[in-house]
Amino acid sequence: MDNGVAETPGRAAQIPQDQVAGLYNRLAWIYDIWAALTESKARARALALADIGDGDQVLEVAVGTGLAFAEVVRRNPSGRNVGIDLSPGMLGKAEGRMRRHGLGNFELSVGNALNIGEADASFDVLLNNYMFDLMARDHWPRVLGEYHRVLKPGGRLVMSGMTPGEGSGSGIYDRLYTLSPRLMGGCRGIHMTGPLEESGFSVLSRDYVQQMLFPSEIILAVKE
Numbered sequence: 439m440d441n442g443v444a445e446t447p448g449r450a451a452q453i454p455q456d457q458v459a460g461l462y463n464r465l466a467w468i469y470d471i472w473a474a475l476t477e478s479k480a481r482a483r484a485l486a487l488a489d490i491g492d493g494d495q496v497l498e499v500a501v502g503t504g505l506a507f508a509e510v511v512r513r514n515p516s517g518r519n520v521g522i523d524l525s526p527g528m529l530g531k532a533e534g535r536m537r538r539h540g541l542g543n544f545e546l547s548v549g550n551a552l553n554i555g556e557a558d559a560s561f562d563v564l565l566n567n568y569m570f571d572l573m574a575r576d577h578w579p580r581v582l583g584e585y586h587r588v589l590k591p592g593g594r595l596v597m598s599g600m601t602p603g604e605g606s607g608s609g610i611y612d613r614l615y616t617l618s619p620r621l622m623g624g625c626r627g628i629h630m631t632g633p634l635e636e637s638g639f640s641v642l643s644r645d646y647v648q649q650m651l652f653p654s655e656i657i658l659a660v661k662e
Contacts, residue, residue: 450574450575451572451573451574451575451624451626452615452619452624452626453572453619453620453624455573455574455577458524458525458572458624459524459525459526461620461623461624462502462523462524462525462527462528462623463525463526463527463528464527465623466503466525466527466528466530466531469502469503469528469531470503470505470531472623473502473503473505475649475650475652476649476650476652477505477567477568477598477649477652477654478505478649479647479649479654480567480598480647480649480654480655480656481505481506481567481598483598483645483647483656484506484565484567484596484597484598484656485506485509485510485565485596487594487596487643487656487658488510488563488565488594488596489563489594490510490513490514490563491513491514491517492513492514492515492516492517493514493516493517494514494517494518494562494563495517495518495560495561495562495563495590496510496514496517496518496519496520496561496562496563496564496565497520497521497522497554497556497560497561497563497564497565497588498510498519498520498521498522498564498565498566498567499522499523499549499551499554499564499565499566499569499585500522500523500524500551500566500567500568500569501521501522501523501528501529501532501546502523502525502528502531502532502567502568503528503531503532503535504521504531504532504533504535504536504546505535506565506567507519507521507532507535507536507544507546508535508536508539508541510565511536511541511543511544512539512541514543515543516543517543518545519543519544519545520544520545520556520561521544521545521546521547522546522547522548522549522550522551522554523546523548523549524548524549524550525548526548529546529547529548532546533546551566551569551573551581551584551585552577552580552581552584553584554584554585554587554588556588557588558587558588559587559588559589559590559591559593560588560589560590561588561589561590561593562589562590562593562594563593563594563595563596564585564588564589564593564594564595564596565596565597566585566595566596566597566598567597567598567599568598568599568600568625569599570597570599570628570630571599571600571601571625571626571627571628572623572624572625572626578633579633579636579637582633582634582637582639583637585637585639586637586638586639586661589661590661591661592660592661593660593661594658594659594660595634595639595657595658595659595660595661596656596657596658596659597630597634597656597657597659598654598655598656598657599625599628599630599654599655600625600626600627600628600652600653600654601627601628601629601646601653601654601655602627602628602629602653603627603648603651603653604646604648604653605646605648605651605653607651608648608651608652608653610651611627611651611652611653612626612627615627627653629655630655630657631644631657634657634659638661638662639659639660639661639662640659640660640662641657641658641659642658642659642660643657643658644656644657644658645657
């Protein structure tokens with residue numbers, strides 16, 4: 439897909455993988471505020487692109503506090519809804535959200551995108567928000583390989599994440615990352631269309647959204 443966005447090496451991840459769960463356990467109490475201010479438009483677009491129908495088999499990786507997952511479950515009362523995350527603290531928030539909204543048809547568990555404990559070709563839709571932007575690049579091929587493995591042929595992968603800013607003022611977040619990666623939750627701007635295509639996905643669309651100057655890309659891809 440030629441989306442007019444140059445693929446650049448970008449910044450390296452600064453938070454080691456074995457420290458991510460602990461960092462997000464500590465951020466769980468305030469994460470929803472940050473997400474509402476900077477990520478809600480991108481999440482809404484990701485859900486629209488996922489086009490979840492009742493009866494689908496849906497996996498969300500890096501489910502966080504369940505901001506998108508609650509809507510997934512609402513749309514899919516008779517399908518299978520699975521959510522995994524590295525952080526028990528974030529999952530606890532997600533579990534509470536599901537119960538508050540009276541949602542019962544879901545499975546939440548601690549899990550790692552590097553080794554997804556699900557069978558091959560299990561899911562119609564895989565949703566993943568704000569994860570690759572804090573993950574080291576040398577892990578990307580393995581994770582995308584896992585996504586390709588667990589999706590059915592023609593299955594949809596929808597991803598959102600921080601991307602290099604394309605609008606006025608968005609560079610402030612790159613400067614904040616330079617000052618303190620942990621202040622940004624370990625997230626830095628990345629492009630994912632190239633890595634997806636290299637991993638056997640066909641990228642159908644890439645949207646750019648800027649909210650409170652925070653730059654996000656939302657990608658729809660299908661398993662070839």
